[in-house]
Amino acid sequence: MTIGIGILGAGAIAQVHAQGIADAGGRLVGFCDLDQKKAQQAGGQWDAQAWSSVEAMLGCDEVEAVVVAVPNAAHAPMAIAAMEAGRDVLLEKPMAMAAAECRDILAVRDRLNRRLQVGFVCRFAATVQAARRHIDAGRLGRIYHARAVMLRRRGIPGLGRWFTDRARSGGGVMIDLGPHLVDLILHLCGRPDVSRVSASTSSCFGHPPRGYRFAEMWSGPPNLDGVFNVDDSASALLRCAHGPTIMLETSWASHLPDGAIADGVTLFGEEGAAHFDIWGNAVTFGTQFDDEVVDVTHPIGADEGWGTAFRREHECFAAFCAGGDPGPSGEDGLGVQRVLDAMYRSAEEGVEVEVSR
Numbered sequence: 001m002t003i004g005i006g007i008l009g010a011g012a013i014a015q016v017h018a019q020g021i022a023d024a025g026g027r028l029v030g031f032c033d034l035d036q037k038k039a040q041q042a043g044g045q046w047d048a049q050a051w052s053s054v055e056a057m058l059g060c061d062e063v064e065a066v067v068v069a070v071p072n073a074a075h076a077p078m079a080i081a082a083m084e085a086g087r088d089v090l091l092e093k094p095m096a097m098a099a100a101e102c103r104d105i106l107a108v109r110d111r112l113n114r115r116l117q118v119g120f121v122c123r124f125a126a127t128v129q130a131a132r133r134h135i136d137a138g139r140l141g142r143i144y145h146a147r148a149v150m151l152r153r154r155g156i157p158g159l160g161r162w163f164t165d166r167a168r169s170g171g172g173v174m175i176d177l178g179p180h181l182v183d184l185i186l187h188l189c190g191r192p193d194v195s196r197v198s199a200s201t202s203s204c205f206g207h208p209p210r211g212y213r214f215a216e217m218w219s220g221p222p223n224l225d226g227v228f229n230v231d232d233s234a235s236a237l238l239r240c241a242h243g244p245t246i247m248l249e250t251s252w253a254s255h256l257p258d259g260a261i262a263d264g265v266t267l268f269g270e271e272g273a274a275h276f277d278i279w280g281n282a283v284t285f286g287t288q289f290d291d292e293v294v295d296v297t298h299p300i301g302a303d304e305g306w307g308t309a310f311r312r313e314h315e316c317f318a319a320f321c322a323g324g325d326p327g328p329s330g331e332d333g334l335g336v337q338r339v340l341d342a343m344y345r346s347a348e349e350g351v352e353v354e355v356s357r
């Protein structure tokens, strides 16, 4: 039977989840947002209910599972409240603000025997799924090095609002786009244990000069008088005890010439290498056939993209809630968060650090 889903938050990503639920054949019951107007608008748009308090939403029996899509500081308290009210949870990334909060969430999940999936939606991209199949078939051999790059030029989300206020976000681009990159690489490389991290961050574009042109914005227009006390670029080198070295590079803003550095994931294996843009239309492989060095392209359908990934994420969540296999797990979320915590510690201290157990 189709379960009823309530979305906690009626902001930018809540709309994408609503579409994902619809595409997956799910049943959206309603939206809850502290901003009552936003909840009502979203409810009206999706012919769904609207609540302005989590207690009201969790008091509705039709809501059997909850998508937590609120600012990062509210992830742990809201996920815990939903599970304590007997609901299964799809929790947006990052799982929480720090590993300690992830452990609190997992303790409640285990005590109450609830189901928890973390919103690592990039795993559901067609490119990633194709790459994973080739890796599982042994076509890359042992992967000794991996890179993930996601560089925006003018896309600071919600500049001046919660995204750029450390107290509500836990950090900047590293905790915003970083979870996708870290999870993807670990997912594709068989979840090696990251032991040491060296990272650096910078913060250059939070107080732009007059006339600065914004583009690719997310979650509303910039509030130039608002708070900005987070990183807007980050890079890191991750060392695994038994696994590849991993390089990550990400930014919300930069003056990078268009296309000068390709976004995407590159995996270097002993038998072959693979490269793809997560939302692109191909996965390309370099290898050798007999005595020829060859490049092979695995095309991805033109209808694939963010939307289909969210549809698959919701298909996975519905199947999980019905007793099927788990998708991205709370343990995966905790593992990613431990690496993020170490990345921030390394950037602050200016040295390579161990990832805490």
Ligand SMILES: NC(=O)c1ccc[n+]([C@@H]2O[C@H](COP(=O)([O-])OP(=O)(O)OC[C@H]3O[C@@H](n4cnc5c(N)ncnc54)[C@H](O)[C@@H]3O)[C@@H](O)[C@H]2O)c1
Binding pocket: 008, 009, 010, 011, 012, 013, 014, 032, 033, 034, 035, 038, 054, 069, 070, 071, 072, 074, 092, 093, 094, 119, 121, 158, 176, 218, 219
């Ligand atoms: N998976 C992805 O690719 C992806 C993309 C964007 C955002 N996200 C994540 O989704 C979450 C939300 O991001 P967004 O872009 O939608 O932000 P947003 O600012 O557009 O929306 C957040 C909404 O939550 C509401 N809110 C705040 N505290 C609340 C509370 N305690 N109870 C109910 N409502 C509350 C706000 O009023 C706002 O409407 C973040 O954790 C973000 O990291 C994930």
